[in-house]
Amino acid sequence: MLDVLSLTRSQTERCVTLTLIWDIFCVYSYGSVEFTNLAVMSYDRYLAICCPLQYNAHMTSHKVAFLIAVVWLPPCAAVFVTTSLTWSLQLCGNIINKVYCDNYSIIKLACYDTRVNNIYELVAVFSTVCVPVSASLYFYVRILKVCFSGCKQTRQKAVSTCTPHLASLLNFSFGVCFEVLQSRFNMSTLPHVLRIFLSLYFLTCQPLFNSIMYGLNMSKIRLLCKSLLLSPYSKCV
Secondary structure (H helix, E strand, O other): OEEOOOOOOHHHHHHHHHHHHHHHHHHHHHHHHHHHHHHHHHHHHHHHHHOOOOHHHHOOHHHHHHHHHHHHHHHHHHHHHHHHHHHOOOEOOOEEOOOOOOHHHHHOOEOOOOHHHHHHHHHHHHHHHHHHHHHHHHHHHHHHHHHHHOOHHHHHHHHHHHHHHHHHHHHHHHHHHHHHHHHHOOOOOOOHHHHHHHHHHHHHHHHHHHHHHHHHOOHHHHHHHHHHHHHHHHHHO
Protein backbone atom coordinates (compact mmCIF):
# COMPACT_ATOMS: atom_id res chain seq x y z
CA MET A 1 0.00 0.00 0.00
CA LEU A 2 1.42 3.33 -1.04
CA ASP A 3 0.90 6.58 0.83
CA VAL A 4 0.92 9.53 -1.58
CA LEU A 5 1.70 11.75 1.42
CA SER A 6 0.04 14.97 2.41
CA LEU A 7 -1.14 17.26 -0.41
CA THR A 8 -1.77 20.33 1.72
CA ARG A 9 0.95 22.49 0.17
CA SER A 10 1.24 23.09 -3.57
CA GLN A 11 5.00 22.42 -3.59
CA THR A 12 4.57 19.08 -1.86
CA GLU A 13 1.72 18.17 -4.19
CA ARG A 14 3.79 18.94 -7.30
CA CYS A 15 6.83 16.95 -6.12
CA VAL A 16 4.83 13.91 -5.06
CA THR A 17 2.72 13.97 -8.20
CA LEU A 18 5.84 14.14 -10.37
CA THR A 19 7.19 11.04 -8.62
CA LEU A 20 3.93 9.21 -9.23
CA ILE A 21 3.80 10.33 -12.86
CA TRP A 22 7.34 9.06 -13.44
CA ASP A 23 6.40 5.73 -11.85
CA ILE A 24 3.34 5.43 -14.10
CA PHE A 25 5.31 6.40 -17.20
CA CYS A 26 8.00 3.77 -16.58
CA VAL A 27 5.54 0.94 -15.85
CA TYR A 28 3.19 1.73 -18.73
CA SER A 29 6.03 2.32 -21.19
CA TYR A 30 7.51 -1.06 -20.28
CA GLY A 31 4.20 -2.82 -20.91
CA SER A 32 3.41 -0.99 -24.15
CA VAL A 33 6.89 -1.41 -25.61
CA GLU A 34 6.93 -5.10 -24.66
CA PHE A 35 3.67 -5.77 -26.52
CA THR A 36 4.82 -3.85 -29.59
CA ASN A 37 8.18 -5.62 -29.51
CA LEU A 38 6.43 -9.01 -29.39
CA ALA A 39 4.31 -7.99 -32.40
CA VAL A 40 7.41 -7.00 -34.38
CA MET A 41 9.08 -10.29 -33.42
CA SER A 42 6.05 -12.21 -34.69
CA TYR A 43 6.30 -10.30 -37.97
CA ASP A 44 9.98 -11.25 -38.20
CA ARG A 45 9.14 -14.91 -37.64
CA TYR A 46 6.38 -14.72 -40.24
CA LEU A 47 8.86 -13.48 -42.84
CA ALA A 48 11.48 -16.06 -41.84
CA ILE A 49 9.06 -19.00 -42.02
CA CYS A 50 6.59 -18.00 -44.74
CA CYS A 51 8.94 -16.02 -47.01
CA PRO A 52 12.43 -17.40 -46.34
CA LEU A 53 13.80 -16.66 -49.81
CA GLN A 54 12.57 -13.07 -49.74
CA TYR A 55 13.57 -12.42 -46.11
CA ASN A 56 16.64 -10.32 -46.91
CA ALA A 57 14.71 -8.34 -49.49
CA HIS A 58 11.94 -7.54 -46.99
CA MET A 59 14.02 -7.06 -43.85
CA THR A 60 16.35 -4.30 -45.05
CA SER A 61 18.31 -1.95 -42.78
CA HIS A 62 15.72 0.78 -43.39
CA LYS A 63 12.91 -1.61 -42.45
CA VAL A 64 14.77 -2.59 -39.26
CA ALA A 65 15.22 1.08 -38.31
CA PHE A 66 11.52 1.70 -39.00
CA LEU A 67 10.47 -1.27 -36.85
CA ILE A 68 12.70 -0.12 -33.98
CA ALA A 69 11.02 3.29 -34.17
CA VAL A 70 7.59 1.60 -34.19
CA VAL A 71 8.52 -0.38 -31.09
CA TRP A 72 9.47 2.70 -29.07
CA LEU A 73 7.90 5.90 -30.38
CA PRO A 74 4.11 5.20 -30.58
CA PRO A 75 3.89 3.43 -27.19
CA CYS A 76 5.93 6.10 -25.41
CA ALA A 77 3.89 8.86 -27.09
CA ALA A 78 0.62 7.23 -26.00
CA VAL A 79 1.89 6.83 -22.43
CA PHE A 80 3.16 10.43 -22.42
CA VAL A 81 -0.33 11.72 -23.24
CA THR A 82 -1.80 9.49 -20.53
CA THR A 83 0.57 10.80 -17.88
CA SER A 84 0.10 14.40 -19.07
CA LEU A 85 -3.65 14.12 -18.53
CA THR A 86 -3.08 12.58 -15.10
CA TRP A 87 -0.55 15.29 -14.20
CA SER A 88 -3.28 17.95 -14.48
CA LEU A 89 -5.56 16.23 -11.94
CA GLN A 90 -6.11 17.64 -8.48
CA LEU A 91 -6.04 14.81 -5.96
CA CYS A 92 -8.33 14.58 -2.93
CA GLY A 93 -6.95 11.32 -1.54
CA ASN A 94 -3.49 10.07 -0.66
CA ILE A 95 -3.72 6.27 -0.40
CA ILE A 96 -3.16 3.78 -3.23
CA ASN A 97 -3.93 0.16 -2.35
CA LYS A 98 -1.11 -1.24 -4.45
CA VAL A 99 2.64 -1.74 -4.18
CA TYR A 100 3.25 0.59 -7.14
CA CYS A 101 1.41 3.43 -8.85
CA ASP A 102 -0.91 2.84 -11.78
CA ASN A 103 -2.84 5.43 -13.71
CA TYR A 104 -6.36 4.34 -12.82
CA SER A 105 -5.59 4.37 -9.09
CA ILE A 106 -4.51 8.01 -9.40
CA ILE A 107 -7.62 8.84 -11.46
CA LYS A 108 -9.84 7.43 -8.71
CA LEU A 109 -8.24 9.89 -6.25
CA ALA A 110 -9.18 12.93 -8.38
CA CYS A 111 -11.48 15.59 -6.97
CA TYR A 112 -13.54 16.18 -10.13
CA ASP A 113 -14.88 14.47 -13.23
CA THR A 114 -12.27 12.31 -15.00
CA ARG A 115 -14.28 11.18 -18.01
CA VAL A 116 -11.64 12.38 -20.47
CA ASN A 117 -8.91 10.47 -18.63
CA ASN A 118 -10.99 7.29 -18.53
CA ILE A 119 -11.88 7.44 -22.22
CA TYR A 120 -8.31 8.13 -23.31
CA GLU A 121 -6.93 5.37 -21.09
CA LEU A 122 -9.29 2.87 -22.76
CA VAL A 123 -8.21 4.13 -26.19
CA ALA A 124 -4.54 3.87 -25.17
CA VAL A 125 -5.01 0.32 -23.86
CA PHE A 126 -6.67 -0.65 -27.13
CA SER A 127 -3.91 0.87 -29.27
CA THR A 128 -0.93 -0.31 -27.21
CA VAL A 129 -2.22 -3.73 -26.10
CA CYS A 130 -5.09 -4.99 -28.28
CA VAL A 131 -3.59 -3.89 -31.62
CA PRO A 132 -0.14 -5.49 -31.07
CA VAL A 133 -1.68 -8.68 -29.69
CA SER A 134 -4.07 -8.87 -32.66
CA ALA A 135 -1.16 -8.37 -35.05
CA SER A 136 0.81 -11.14 -33.33
CA LEU A 137 -2.13 -13.54 -33.53
CA TYR A 138 -2.66 -12.67 -37.21
CA PHE A 139 0.96 -13.48 -38.07
CA TYR A 140 0.80 -16.73 -36.12
CA VAL A 141 -2.36 -17.80 -37.95
CA ARG A 142 -0.50 -17.21 -41.22
CA ILE A 143 2.47 -19.19 -39.90
CA LEU A 144 0.25 -22.10 -38.84
CA LYS A 145 -1.37 -22.23 -42.28
CA VAL A 146 2.04 -22.53 -43.92
CA CYS A 147 3.22 -25.10 -41.36
CA PHE A 148 0.24 -27.40 -41.79
CA SER A 149 0.55 -27.25 -45.55
CA GLY A 150 4.28 -28.09 -45.47
CA CYS A 151 6.30 -31.18 -44.66
CA LYS A 152 7.06 -32.59 -41.20
CA GLN A 153 10.51 -30.99 -41.09
CA THR A 154 9.00 -27.56 -41.80
CA ARG A 155 6.47 -28.00 -39.00
CA GLN A 156 9.15 -29.05 -36.50
CA LYS A 157 11.37 -26.09 -37.37
CA ALA A 158 8.47 -23.66 -37.11
CA VAL A 159 7.40 -25.06 -33.74
CA SER A 160 10.92 -24.84 -32.30
CA THR A 161 11.28 -21.29 -33.59
CA CYS A 162 7.90 -19.95 -32.51
CA THR A 163 7.26 -21.74 -29.22
CA PRO A 164 9.39 -19.44 -26.97
CA HIS A 165 7.93 -16.29 -28.53
CA LEU A 166 4.34 -17.52 -28.37
CA ALA A 167 4.79 -18.65 -24.77
CA SER A 168 6.26 -15.24 -23.90
CA LEU A 169 3.30 -13.48 -25.54
CA LEU A 170 0.73 -15.59 -23.68
CA ASN A 171 2.58 -15.23 -20.37
CA PHE A 172 2.83 -11.44 -20.62
CA SER A 173 -0.77 -11.11 -21.84
CA PHE A 174 -1.98 -13.07 -18.82
CA GLY A 175 -0.11 -10.81 -16.40
CA VAL A 176 -1.29 -7.58 -18.02
CA CYS A 177 -4.87 -8.87 -18.35
CA PHE A 178 -5.07 -9.58 -14.63
CA GLU A 179 -3.58 -6.19 -13.80
CA VAL A 180 -6.15 -4.37 -15.96
CA LEU A 181 -9.01 -6.37 -14.43
CA GLN A 182 -7.70 -5.78 -10.91
CA SER A 183 -7.50 -2.02 -11.43
CA ARG A 184 -11.00 -1.81 -12.91
CA PHE A 185 -12.93 -4.35 -10.82
CA ASN A 186 -13.13 -5.39 -7.19
CA MET A 187 -10.78 -8.32 -6.54
CA SER A 188 -11.11 -8.30 -2.76
CA THR A 189 -12.35 -11.91 -2.82
CA LEU A 190 -8.85 -13.07 -3.77
CA PRO A 191 -6.22 -13.46 -1.04
CA HIS A 192 -4.16 -10.31 -0.49
CA VAL A 193 -0.83 -12.06 -1.06
CA LEU A 194 -2.09 -13.55 -4.34
CA ARG A 195 -3.25 -10.14 -5.56
CA ILE A 196 0.17 -8.63 -4.80
CA PHE A 197 1.95 -11.49 -6.58
CA LEU A 198 -0.25 -11.29 -9.68
CA SER A 199 -0.02 -7.49 -9.81
CA LEU A 200 3.78 -7.78 -9.92
CA TYR A 201 3.76 -10.81 -12.21
CA PHE A 202 4.11 -8.99 -15.54
CA LEU A 203 6.86 -6.74 -14.12
CA THR A 204 9.04 -9.38 -12.48
CA CYS A 205 8.28 -12.76 -14.04
CA GLN A 206 8.32 -11.78 -17.72
CA PRO A 207 12.08 -10.95 -17.86
CA LEU A 208 12.90 -14.20 -16.02
CA PHE A 209 10.51 -16.17 -18.20
CA ASN A 210 12.07 -14.76 -21.40
CA SER A 211 15.57 -15.60 -20.22
CA ILE A 212 14.61 -19.20 -19.45
CA MET A 213 12.55 -19.80 -22.60
CA TYR A 214 14.96 -18.24 -25.10
CA GLY A 215 18.00 -19.58 -23.25
CA LEU A 216 16.80 -23.18 -23.18
CA ASN A 217 15.93 -22.91 -26.87
CA MET A 218 19.67 -22.62 -27.61
CA SER A 219 21.26 -26.04 -27.79
CA LYS A 220 24.53 -25.13 -26.01
CA ILE A 221 22.75 -23.53 -23.04
CA ARG A 222 20.25 -26.41 -22.89
CA LEU A 223 23.04 -29.00 -22.81
CA LEU A 224 24.93 -27.03 -20.17
CA CYS A 225 21.85 -26.80 -17.94
CA LYS A 226 21.18 -30.50 -18.40
CA SER A 227 24.76 -31.39 -17.44
CA LEU A 228 24.58 -29.16 -14.35
CA LEU A 229 21.32 -30.76 -13.22
CA LEU A 230 22.45 -34.33 -13.87
CA SER A 231 26.01 -34.02 -12.54
CA PRO A 232 25.10 -34.63 -8.85
CA TYR A 233 23.24 -37.81 -9.76
CA SER A 234 26.07 -39.07 -11.97
CA LYS A 235 28.55 -38.63 -9.09
CA CYS A 236 26.31 -40.62 -6.76
CA VAL A 237 26.15 -43.48 -9.26
